[in-house]
Amino acid sequence: MDYQPFKYFIDSPKLSEETNLPFILISGWIIADKESIILNPTICSSGINVHPLTSVNRPDVEAAYPNHSVLGFHQYLPIFDLASEKHWAIDFLVDENRYSFPLHLKISNNFLDTFSKSKATKLQKIINILNCPICENTEILDIGSILQCSGCAAKFSANKSNYNFLPKSLIEYGNVKPTTNVSANNYDPVALGIVEQFKNGIILDNGCGLRNIYYDNVVNFEIVDYPTTDVLGIGEKLPFKTDIFDAVFSLAVLEHVKNPFECAQEIVRVLKPGGILYVAVPFLQPFHGYPDHYYNMTSSGLKNLFSNQLRIIECSVPLAGLPIWCLSWFLNSYIRGLPERVAEEFKNMKVSDLLNNPREYLDKDFVRQLSLEVNEELASVNCLIAKKMEIN
Numbered sequence: 001m002d003y004q005p006f007k008y009f010i011d012s013p014k015l016s017e018e019t020n021l022p023f024i025l026i027s028g029w030i031i032a033d034k035e036s037i038i039l040n041p042t043i044c045s046s047g048i049n050v051h052p053l054t055s056v057n058r059p060d061v062e063a064a065y066p067n068h069s070v071l072g073f074h075q076y077l078p079i080f081d082l083a084s085e086k087h088w089a090i091d092f093l094v095d096e097n098r099y100s101f102p103l104h105l106k107i108s109n110n111f112l113d114t115f116s117k118s119k120a121t122k123l124q125k126i127i128n129i130l131n132c133p134i135c136e137n138t139e140i141l142d143i144g145s146i147l148q149c150s151g152c153a154a155k156f157s158a159n160k161s162n163y164n165f166l167p168k169s170l171i172e173y174g175n176v177k178p179t180t181n182v183s184a185n186n187y188d189p190v191a192l193g194i195v196e197q198f199k200n201g202i203i204l205d206n207g208c209g210l211r212n213i214y215y216d217n218v219v220n221f222e223i224v225d226y227p228t229t230d231v232l233g234i235g236e237k238l239p240f241k242t243d244i245f246d247a248v249f250s251l252a253v254l255e256h257v258k259n260p261f262e263c264a265q266e267i268v269r270v271l272k273p274g275g276i277l278y279v280a281v282p283f284l285q286p287f288h289g290y291p292d293h294y295y296n297m298t299s300s301g302l303k304n305l306f307s308n309q310l311r312i313i314e315c316s317v318p319l320a321g322l323p324i325w326c327l328s329w330f331l332n333s334y335i336r337g338l339p340e341r342v343a344e345e346f347k348n349m350k351v352s353d354l355l356n357n358p359r360e361y362l363d364k365d366f367v368r369q370l371s372l373e374v375n376e377e378l379a380s381v382n383c384l385i386a387k388k389m390e391i392n
Contacts, residue, residue, distance in 0.1 A: 006032045006094055008101055018106040022115055022214050023076045023227035026053060026103070029061045031068040032094050038071035039093045043103060045085035051077055053090070054180045076182060076210060078227035079115065080161060083107050118216055119161065122230060125202070126163065126219060129244045133165050133237035156239075162225065165233035174234030175258045176223050179291030183209035183224075185252070188320060194247050194278055201246035206235060206267060207253030209290075219245075235263035240270045247276040254281045254305070255295050264305040277310060280318060284326045286333055286377045330378055334366075337374025342366055 010028040013019060030038055041053040058072035073090070082088065082105055089100040130140040130147070137151030147156045147163060157164040166176065187195065195203065199217055208220040211228040221238075222229045233239045235250075235257050248271050254260045271277060281297045297305075299315050306312065335343045346366045354361075361367050 004099065005036065006030050006038070006099060008090070010090075010103065013105060015104055016106070018108050019079060020108050020111045021079075021212060023078055023210065024082055024105065024107075025074075025076055026090075027072070027074040028090075029058050029070060029072045030090075030092060030094075031061065031065050031070050034067050034069055036069045036095050037093075038069055041071065041073040041090060041092045043075075043077070043088055044091050044100075045088050049081070049085060050091075051075070051081060076227060078161060079107055079112055080227075083112050115214060116160075118214060119230075122216060122219070123160075123163070126230060129202070129241050130163070130239055131241045133170060133233055133239040134167075138241055161227070162229050163231050163239075164225075165231065165239040166223065170234050170237055174223070174236055175292070176234060177291040179224065179289070181290050182226075183252075183290045184212070185209060186212060188318060190318070191249055191251065191278060194249075194276055197276075198246040202244070203247045203249065204238075204240070204245045204270060205249045205251075206238075206263075207250060207256070218249075235266060238266045238270055242269050243272050245270050245275060246272055247278065250277070250279040250281075252280055252282065254279065255285075255293055255297070256290055258294060260295055260297075260305060265309075268306065268309045277306065279306070280321065282321070284323075286329060287379070288377075333374055333377055334370065337371040337377075338366060339369055342369050 008028060008030045012025045012027045026043055030041070032038055041055060042050050043053060044050045053073040053075045056072040056074045058070055061070045061072065062068075071092070088103040088105055090103050091098065091100040093099075127140070127142055127147075131138050132140060132149035132151060132154060134154045135149060135152035137149050139150040141148045141150055142158070145158055147158050148154070149156075154167065156167065170176075195215055195218060201217060203215075203218045204221060205211070205218050206221050208218075208222055208226075208228070209224075210226040211218075211220060214220075214228055219240075220226075220228050220230045222232060223234060225232060231239065235253070236259050248267050250263075250267060254263060257263045267277060267279075279302070281302050283296055283298055285296060287293050303312055303315050335346060338346060342365045349366075
C-alpha cells in the first residue's frame with residue numbers, strides 16, 4: 001500500500017448510521033505532518049458531483065496531536081444532493097497533492113421517498129400564496145425552473161427544494177451577507193403547540209434556520225439555502241400574499257435584521273385576522289452574527305414593534321431565555337477571550353470579588369487583557385463617531 005501522509009476521522013455520519021433527516025451532517029478531521037498544509041476539503045462522487053466542505057478549527061484534535069497540522073471539516077448537505085450516488089469520498093490537498101478517503105453514507109429509502117413527496121406537495125401549495133416582493137403583485141407564473149411576476153416581469157429561480165426570492169436588489173436592500181454559520185434549534189413547547197393547533201392550516205416560520213423535523217404545515221423561510229428551506233427571501237419584503245398564514249413564528253430572528261420595524265409590519269401583513277404570532281428576541285445576549293446582529297430588545301421594545309397592530313396576549317421570559325443562559329454565555333465567552341494564565345486566575349475568583357464598582361477593575365489583567373473580539377461580543381455599550389458626507 002502506498003504511504004499516505006495523513007490520518008483522518010469521520011465524526012458524522014457514523015459508519016452504521018442510517019439517515020432519517022432531510023440533511024446529513026458531514027464532519028470530521030484530517031491531520032498531517034506539522035509542516036504540511038491541508039486545503040480544500042470537498043465531498044465528491046466519481047469526481048462529478050462536488051460539494052465544498054467548510055473548514056473549521058478543531059482545538060480538541062490540535063490538543064491530541066500537538067505536532068501535526070490539523071484541518072476540521074463540517075457541512076450540512078441535503079439528502080437530495082447525496083442520494084443520487086452510492087459511492088462518495090472526501091477529497092482534499094496536502095502540500096498541493098490530492099488525496100481522498102471513502103465516505104460511507106446510508107440514506108433511508110423510505111424516508112427519502114416520504115420527504116421528497118412532502119417537499120413537492122408543500123411547494124405546490126406555496127405557489128398559490130406567493131406575492132412578488134418587488135412590486136407586490138399577487139400573480140406569480142410558474143414556468144418550470146423560473147417563477148415570473150405577471151406585473152413587473154421579475155424572475156425568480158425555482159427547483160425541487162425551494163423558491164428563491166433573493167435577487168441582487170433585495171440582497172442589497174436587506175443587507176444580506178454570505179455566511180457559513182448554521183442556526184439550528186428545536187421548537188419549544190409553545191411552538192409545538194401552535195404547530196399542532198394548526199395542523200390543517202399553514203404556518204410561516206420566518207427565519208427558520210435548519211430544522212430537524214420537516215412539518216407539512218410549516219413554510220420554512222430563510223435567507224440561507226439550508227436543506228429544509230422552502231422559500232428564500234428577506235423579512236422586510238415577504239414574498240407572500242396578505243392575510244394568508246394561520247400563525248407566524250419569528251424565533252431569535254429580529255435581532256439579525258436590518259429593519260425590525262419593517263419586518264414587523266410584513267409579519268402582521270401576512271398573518272390572517274385572528275392569527276397567532278409567536279416571536280422571541282434576545283435582550284442581554286452577547287453579539288452573535290447569523291450572519292450579523294443589529295438590535296436586542298427589552299420587553300417594552302418588543303411590545304412596541306407589534307402593540308399598535310396586534311393585541312398582546314402575553315410577554316414573558318421563556319425557559320430558554322432565563323438569565324442563567326445569559327450569565328453562563330457571558331462568563332464562558334469572557335474566559336475564552338483571556339490569555340490562559342489570566343483565564344485560570346479569573347476562574348478562581350468568587351462572585352463576590354466582582355460586585356464592586358467596575359471602575360475598581362479597569363487596571364486588572366482580566367480587564368486589560370481581554371481580546372478585542374470578546375470586548376466586542378460582550379460590550380456593555382457601543383459608541384459611534386461619524387462625519388456627514390460633504391455634497392459636491
